[in-house]
Amino acid sequence: MEQLTQCPICESSGFSEYLSCIDYTVSRETFKIVKCSSCSFLFTNPRPMQDEIGKYYQSEDYISHSGTKKGFINSIYHLVRNYTIKKKFRIIEKYVSTDVSLLDIGSGTGEFLSYCKNKGWKAVGIEPSETGREAAIKNYNLTIFPEQHLKELQPASFNVITMWHVLEHVHELKNRLKQIKVLLKPDGYAFIAVPNHTSFDAERYNAFWAAYDLPRHLYHFDKESITKLFEQEQLSLVKTLPMKMDAFYVSMLSEKYKHGKTNYLSAVLTGLKSNMKAGGKAEKYSSVIYIFRKMENGEWIINN
Ligand SMILES: [Zn+2]
Numbered sequence: 001m002e003q004l005t006q007c008p009i010c011e012s013s014g015f016s017e018y019l020s021c022i023d024y025t026v027s028r029e030t031f032k033i034v035k036c037s038s039c040s041f042l043f044t045n046p047r048p049m050q051d052e053i054g055k056y057y058q059s060e061d062y063i064s065h066s067g068t069k070k071g072f073i074n075s076i077y078h079l080v081r082n083y084t085i086k087k088k089f090r091i092i093e094k095y096v097s098t099d100v101s102l103l104d105i106g107s108g109t110g111e112f113l114s115y116c117k118n119k120g121w122k123a124v125g126i127e128p129s130e131t132g133r134e135a136a137i138k139n140y141n142l143t144i145f146p147e148q149h150l151k152e153l154q155p156a157s158f159n160v161i162t163m164w165h166v167l168e169h170v171h172e173l174k175n176r177l178k179q180i181k182v183l184l185k186p187d188g189y190a191f192i193a194v195p196n197h198t199s200f201d202a203e204r205y206n207a208f209w210a211a212y213d214l215p216r217h218l219y220h221f222d223k224e225s226i227t228k229l230f231e232q233e234q235l236s237l238v239k240t241l242p243m244k245m246d247a248f249y250v251s252m253l254s255e256k257y258k259h260g261k262t263n264y265l266s267a268v269l270t271g272l273k274s275n276m277k278a279g280g281k282a283e284k285y286s287s288v289i290y291i292f293r294k295m296e297n298g299e300w301i302i303n304n
Contacts, residue, residue: 106166110136210253
């Protein structure tokens with residue numbers, strides 16, 4: 001295990017215990033989230049080392065890697081995924097539509113990347129899981145590299161970088177931010193989706209909230225913390241969008257963790273309530289897409 005002595009965002013060394021959660025998906029071990037006393041960022045601490053976290057992904061239930069279609073929740077996951085792929089594509093299209101060169105970090109089994117490639121975009125993926133990589137290459141004939149290949153990619157060669165529910169898994173957080181900045185073309189965009197612990201469903205399920213997903217989720221972002229992190233690399237927040245389907249999926253899993261089985265009605269009601277309570281504020285939904293733009297030197301300082 002790795003014990004962090006500094007906040008991954010502001011580097012302050014003061015933090016207090018925030019929440020203990022059980023890893024219901026794989027290990028049944030208990031992990032802790034701490035809160036930075038200086039910037040209020042929540043992060044998992046202690047956390048498995050980078051070279052030992054692999055075993056916490058070893059589960060049939062961890063569908064983003066295995067592509068399994070077993071069970072009702074997984075079927076829903078796949079239906080929702082097809083819907084959200086199109087939605088993500090349309091969101092990006094609004095910002096960058098010509099000569100799109102896309103890097104999807106954490107491309108999983110490649111469905112999103114394949115969709116974009118079929119739309120005529122140049123598309124490259126990075127995926128740490130060998131199983132995911134092999135499936136993506138075999139099923140869709142995609143260009144997917146392992147994680148360490150990030151530093152081999154040509155600087156300023158992408159106008160879009162996407163990380164869909166990935167940033168919360170990355171050990172070397174600041175290093176990854178620097179890589180994003182280097183790889184983006186001037187005025188390029190980063191689309192970052194992460195779960196939101198300030199949502200209604202997070203508050204309702206508390207330690208059972210499935211999107212804490214300890215110890216795989218190393219960070220628990222909100223609008224303030226993620227904006228601060230990206231601004232450190234002159235990546236400026238331009239838009240915040242809700243991911244409304246996530247409230248339902250996360251509530252179903254959370255019901256299962258809390259009661260041992262899923263009360264679908266209760267999960268659907270919680271999902272609806274969560275979306276309603278967000279009241280149109282994107283940063284209050286169960287999951288949020290943050291859109292950042294790479295600024296020319298100093299431009300964001302003037303804008304602020
Ligand atoms: Zn901090």
